[in-house]
Amino acid sequence: MSLYYVQKLLYHLNRDPVQQQHFFEDRDTVFGHYTLTEEEVDALRKPDIGLLYVMGVNAQLLMHYATMSGYDWPQYIQAMRDGIDQYGPVREGLYAMQDGKGAI
Amino acid sequence: MSLVYAGTCCHSPAITSRGEMADPQLRRQLLEAFDRQRRTIEGAGAEAIVMVSSEHFANFFMDNMPTFSIGIADEYYGPIEDPNWLKIPRTTIPANPDLSLRLINQVMQSVDVCFAQEWKFDHGMSVPLHFLTPQYKIPIIPVNINCQSKPMSPLHRSWALGLALREAINSAPEKIALIGTGGTSHWPCTPDSGKINEAWDRTLIDHLINKRKDALLAYTDEDTYREGGGGAFEIRTSVCIAAATEEQTGEVWFCEPIPIYATTCSILSLYQQPLDLLT
Numbered sequence: 001m002s003l004y005y006v007q008k009l010l011y012h013l014n015r016d017p018v019q020q021q022h023f024f025e026d027r028d029t030v031f032g033h034y035t036l037t038e039e040e041v042d043a044l045r046k047p048d049i050g051l052l053y054v055m056g057v058n059a060q061l062l063m064h065y066a067t068m069s070g071y072d073w074p075q076y077i078q079a080m081r082d083g084i085d086q087y088g089p090v091r092e093g094l095y096a097m098q099d100g101k102g103a104i
Numbered sequence: 105m106s107l108v109y110a111g112t113c114c115h116s117p118a119i120t121s122r123g124e125m126a127d128p129q130l131r132r133q134l135l136e137a138f139d140r141q142r143r144t145i146e147g148a149g150a151e152a153i154v155m156v157s158s159e160h161f162a163n164f165f166m167d168n169m170p171t172f173s174i175g176i177a178d179e180y181y182g183p184i185e186d187p188n189w190l191k192i193p194r195t196t197i198p199a200n201p202d203l204s205l206r207l208i209n210q211v212m213q214s215v216d217v218c219f220a221q222e223w224k225f226d227h228g229m230s231v232p233l234h235f236l237t238p239q240y241k242i243p244i245i246p247v248n249i250n251c252q253s254k255p256m257s258p259l260h261r262s263w264a265l266g267l268a269l270r271e272a273i274n275s276a277p278e279k280i281a282l283i284g285t286g287g288t289s290h291w292p293c294t295p296d297s298g299k300i301n302e303a304w305d306r307t308l309i310d311h312l313i314n315k316r317k318d319a320l321l322a323y324t325d326e327d328t329y330r331e332g333g334g335g336a337f338e339i340r341t342s343v344c345i346a347a348a349t350e351e352q353t354g355e356v357w358f359c360e361p362i363p364i365y366a367t368t369c370s371i372l373s374l375y376q377q378p379l380d381l382l383t
Binding site (some may be wrong): 004058059061062064073076081084 | 121122160161162163165166167184185186189224252253292293294295297
């Protein structure tokens with residue numbers, strides 16, 4: 001259930017530059033507005049893009065969080081692949097992986 | 105009859121964000137096909153573009169996800185993505201709320217739709233608009249089909265939406281172009297990004313240009329997910345346009361897999377106004 005709120009937080013950040021600025025200035029306050037587990041807060045704070053992907057965060061949301069966190073495209077793809085290696089298969093969500101060996 | 109042109113096009117954000125990383129010849133051919141579609145829309149005198157897309161959590165979220173939604177705003181805004189990433193400047197996009205209202209009222213005679221007086225475009229709209237009306241000279245009527253989050257409506261409802269949109273467009277005096285975006289195989293923004301099922305895509309496109317209703321409606325989400333990835337749920341948009349233009353055989357103006365753009369990029373022309381209807 002908590003995955004829903006991780007995604008909702010990212011949805012709000014993607015839509016609203018003001019909220020995005022607030023988030024990067026004071027993440028803990030923003031986290032407090034959402035029902036998140038400790039693992040989810042840690043993954044968002046680092047950020048651990050690979051773990052967020054494994055948790056099942058929709059990649060259409062995750063991609064933009066990675067970009068606003070400073071990842072370029074190859075780094076983003078590699079972070080998800082590293083996440084699979086470290087944490088195992090995607091746990092839930094629409095964008096489950098096949099073999100993780102796309103053409104890029 | 106006010107439908108003056110209909111077609112579909114790809115909307116991968118990589119076409120602009122990673123544009124120069126593609127094979128130069130393929131990119132040139134793709135951009136030429138986009139430009140052919142732009143010139144056809146302009147040449148047909150389109151006074152509005154009804155654009156059927158699948159947005160990616162730019163406006164709609166799982167707290168209240170509409171199956172179908174049509175914009176009725178005074179103006180739109182986009183793209184929501186970082187413009188330095190998407191390489192499309194943020195801007196306001198012209199609308200026509202009066203036309204939106206008339207289209208929505210007519211569509212609602214047969215298909216229930218939500219309406220939205222606020223709408224921020226993401227790449228699903230902004231990438232096609234960047235090529236099809238780069239100066240944003242033509243008002244846009246955005247239409248969204250939920251292709252991002254289950255439960256999704258069955259394909260026969262996209263077909264019904266297409267029929268309803270066509271009837272609504274025909275009831276309006278304005279010259280209107282109808283464009284669907286997205287929808288071939290892709291596994292976007294995942295470690296599988298770049299996978300393409302070209303054979304699946306070409307079969308789908310053949311069904312689309314030949315308006316094979318039974319074949320198109322026979323696609324199941326399970327098959328689509330297995331063969332085309334999560335991104336291919338967007339076939340709902342092109343099925344909608346095929347329904348709206350059922351009476352004409354379409355043409356493939358471009359169709360090639362471009363892995364760095366994460367999909368088979370296609371430009372399909374699905375309806376051109378018959379010569380005897382041109383004024």
